[in-house]
Amino acid sequence: MSAKIYLHWTATHYDWVVRDHYHTIVTGNGRIHRLHDYTIDLSGHTYRRNDNSIGISCACMGGEDPWDLPPTDAQIEAMCQEVARVAKSWNWTEKDINVKSIMTHAEAASNRDGWIVHENYGPLMWGGTGERWDFLQLSRRGATNGGDVLREKILKYFQGASPAPKPLKFVSDQTIEANGKPLTVSIDENGSSWARAGELLTLYNLSYFWDSSKRRILIGNSDTAPKYLQDKVQPSVGYPLFEMSLQGGNSPIILTGIVRDGRAHCRVLEFAEEFGITASFNPLKLGRRLGG
Ligand SMILES: [Zn+2]
Missing domain, CATH: 3.40.80.10 (Peptidoglycan recognition protein-like)
Structure with missing residues (x-):
């Protein structure tokens, strides 16, 4: 059935x-x-x-x-x-x-x-x-x-009767430091920084699997627990969405991101918050993964 x-x-x-x-x-x-x-x-x-x-x-x-x-x-x-x-x-x-x-x-x-x-x-x-x-x-x-x-x-x-939402605009690219290494981020029209999810996960040695047919990233780490933050990326962002979820159990969703130029991107600060990574500002910089 x-x-x-x-x-x-x-x-x-x-x-x-x-x-x-x-x-x-x-x-x-x-x-x-x-x-x-x-x-x-x-x-x-x-x-x-x-x-x-x-x-x-x-x-x-x-x-x-x-x-x-x-x-x-x-x-x-x-x-x-x-x-x-x-x-x-x-x-x-x-x-x-x-x-x-x-x-x-x-x-x-x-x-x-x-x-x-x-x-x-x-x-x-x-x-x-x-x-x-x-x-x-x-x-x-x-x-x-x-x-x-x-x-x-x-x-x-x-059938696609509703008009497609206007895609979020990206205004510039920057290089920031994340876990002591350079990371390219894109800044959107609201000032939020986005980065490639795979790159972020690799920088923090988090094992993952990209399931492209279902547009999801499965995370293997057992020491991660979703924070269920209120301010999630919504479909109105105007891009195809992907989901990052934990493998096993009820497979909770960690975050939702967008597929841009064929690559999964997520918001840098949301990623940091979910994975217990310290962040500092002006300029934006991600530190070590110390836990929540
Ligand atoms: Zn019911």
């Missing part, structure tokens, strides 16, 4: 970002928080359906009256764009965007794909116990075809 994508809400406040539950969480402001590599299974997002699937969740619908914190428009659009990106990266076609491959938790709970793997714990109107109803509706008293509406949006993004 081919992989499935399950769409959830967290039943929390808008800023809830916690690892090990979902592969990706979208906060109320529409920002994407990539938490785990899409190639690994997590065990707890969709009852009896976690093998060969991923869970993407909007942080919302918490509290006594969940509709006091409904999914925001920004959140729904960002989630649908993310699903479209994943579908593309898995070489899906438009035909794959259907209820058998992309399901809301409401639909999954009611086995709406015809795959009966558990009792019906979905919406009452579908004969279920009513325990899970993620995206049955997208708004208070809204129509009960939330899954269809989301798949329509996903298809639209999959």
Whole structure:
């Protein structure tokens, strides 16, 4: 059976970002928080359906009256764009965007794909116990075809209907010192320095594997733990993205970077922070790797 994508809400406040539950969480402001590599299974997002699937969740619908914190428009659009990106990266076609491959938790709970793997714990109107109803509706008293509406949006993004974001501009190149050696960095329009991820990893003797087909870098070091920083690189940066993740376990994402001129680049300070490398400024200089 081919992989499935399950769409959830967290039943929390808008800023809830916690690892090990979902592969990706979208906060109320529409920002994407990539938490785990899409190639690994997590065990707890969709009852009896976690093998060969991923869970993407909007942080919302918490509290006594969940509709006091409904999914925001920004959140729904960002989630649908993310699903479209994943579908593309898995070489899906438009035909794959259907209820058998992309399901809301409401639909999954009611086995709406015809795959009966558990009792019906979905919406009452579908004969279920009513325990899970993620995206049955997208708004208070809204129509009960939330899954269809989301798949329509996903298809639209999959077909490339939304205008491509303007790529981040790079204004100059510089050479800085990193671990006592020269490193070429590119400065973007906001003043952030970027460097080739492979070069940074090599300078710090970190073993890695570049999986070009999946645009990811796997890190072998067991002494690294992601910091889950809030300010991650977003798709709006306008370049193809790559992900750096830790090998093993739930394969947490360390950072997201961009592919520029065919090479993986990441932000220098984010890299330093994630890997416990000291940094000093004016001029920017990276020191030794001393730990977090
Ligand atoms: Zn759910």
